[in-house]
Amino acid sequence: MKSPLVFCLISAIVIGCGGGSPKSPGGKKAIVVGFSQIGAESAWRTANTQSIQSEAQKRGIDLKFSDAQQKQENQIKAIRSFIAQGVDVIAFSPVVEAGWDVVLKEAKDAGIPVIVSDRRPNVPDDMYVCFIGSDFVEEGRRAAKWLAEHTGGKAVIAELTGTPNSAPANDRKKGFEEVLTQYPGMSIVYSQTGDFTRAKGKEVMEALLKSPVGKRINALFAHNDDMALGAIQAIEAAGLKPGKDIIIVSIDGIKDALVAITEGKLNCSVECNPLLGPKVFDAVQAVMDKKPLPKRIVVEDSMFDAANAAKELPNRKY
Ligand code: AHR
Numbered sequence: 001m002k003s004p005l006v007f008c009l010i011s012a013i014v015i016g017c018g019g020g021s022p023k024s025p026g027g028k029k030a031i032v033v034g035f036s037q038i039g040a041e042s043a044w045r046t047a048n049t050q051s052i053q054s055e056a057q058k059r060g061i062d063l064k065f066s067d068a069q070q071k072q073e074n075q076i077k078a079i080r081s082f083i084a085q086g087v088d089v090i091a092f093s094p095v096v097e098a099g100w101d102v103v104l105k106e107a108k109d110a111g112i113p114v115i116v117s118d119r120r121p122n123v124p125d126d127m128y129v130c131f132i133g134s135d136f137v138e139e140g141r142r143a144a145k146w147l148a149e150h151t152g153g154k155a156v157i158a159e160l161t162g163t164p165n166s167a168p169a170n171d172r173k174k175g176f177e178e179v180l181t182q183y184p185g186m187s188i189v190y191s192q193t194g195d196f197t198r199a200k201g202k203e204v205m206e207a208l209l210k211s212p213v214g215k216r217i218n219a220l221f222a223h224n225d226d227m228a229l230g231a232i233q234a235i236e237a238a239g240l241k242p243g244k245d246i247i248i249v250s251i252d253g254i255k256d257a258l259v260a261i262t263e264g265k266l267n268c269s270v271e272c273n274p275l276l277g278p279k280v281f282d283a284v285q286a287v288m289d290k291k292p293l294p295k296r297i298v299v300e301d302s303m304f305d306a307a308n309a310a311k312e313l314p315n316r317k318y
Contacts, residue, residue: 024199030062033281033289034082036092038119039070039197041163042226045252046117048093048274051276055277061284070163070195072096076103085111093118096165103127113287117280119167120185125295129287131278132297134272136168140175142303143221146268147186151247154185155219158208158232160194160201162223166271172223172251189213201227204245205234212271222250225257225269232265243267253304255316261309269309271301274318 036048049067056063064087067077072095082090083106089274090112094100100121107114108127116131147155159176162169173191180186190213194201201222208214222228228250235242242248242265250257253271260266279297286293304312 003307030060031089031284032062032064032080032085032087032089033284034064034066034085034087035117036066036068036075036078036082036090038075038093038095040067041070042198042224042252043256043318044224044226044272044274045196045250047254048276050318051275051277052091052117052280053277055281059113059281059285064315068095070095072099079103079107083107083112085303086110087112089113089115089287091115091117091280091284094121094167095119095163097122097167097170098165101127115280115283115287117276118274119270120198121167128295130295130297132276132281132299133282134301136171136272137175137178139168139251139270139272139301140172140177142270143172143180143251143268144176144179144186146270146303147221147247147249148179148183148303150267153183155187155247155277156217157186157188157190157219157221158205158214158217159188159191160204160220160227161191162193162196162227164193168196168251169223171217174263176221186219188221189216194222194230196224196226198226198230201230202234205231206237209238209240218246220246220248221288222248224272225250225252225254225266228261228266228269232260236265253302253312253316254318258304258309258313258316261304261306262304262313268303268305270303273299273301303313 068074100123104127113126116128118133192204194204228248232242248266249268251270251272253269257269
């Protein structure tokens, strides 16, 4: 017969002696959060993931993290698994806008609060507690205003759009086109998805520059920096000067984009801050403490061009 000590030692190897859930630094039972991430399509997304994971670790939160690899069905599966595990809070960043009603109703019926991070799902307000993220429509407006001011309101524009049916692709296009209605000399002559990736941005731009419409463009609006950086490679390979022959505006404000601005290859990047970890876990804590939260928390963003990119570069964390 085993002594209690021996039994405990064996248990410690298998499940941890003393059992139970991980403890937070204060010794209390850790808050359990299920986070469903979209994937790793861009430098922005990588920085966002790191911010979520490091903030959870800092606060002693038991984070169940799931990477959906760009697939909505994987996100739905992850959310269902969080519900089955009985997590305290679910947080997620929806890859596309539509198709979340059923799974969010399941979370609601299970009494698990949902916090939306980065991208908005197209569901009624009462399906989630709080949505934290940038104003994507405003980002599109700011990109178009910058372009109008620096081209004298005359531009033949190619657009590289983000993931089809995603909130940032829909909203950035909307904001950009809204401003264009005030400038009859500016028009989008070509629009194609680059899926928010550098490789696809390059591929689409290579094909465009070989076509008759590609020969006419003198401006590019890319829905994120990664696609703009891929397009820059294609423009250079075609013997053109990015930033001069083709004026380029994009969104995110990642370090590589700021470097490209200092090299004169990219003209402007509208910031979209990915460091949402502290805000997301402040919201989680408020939910756990039953404190009120606003339905919408808008992240304040900046904007970079040749006037301020070099100064900001040493401070960029992503
Ligand atoms: O939802 C935010 C967007 O998603 C970022 O602008 C883009 O880089 C990312 O992939």
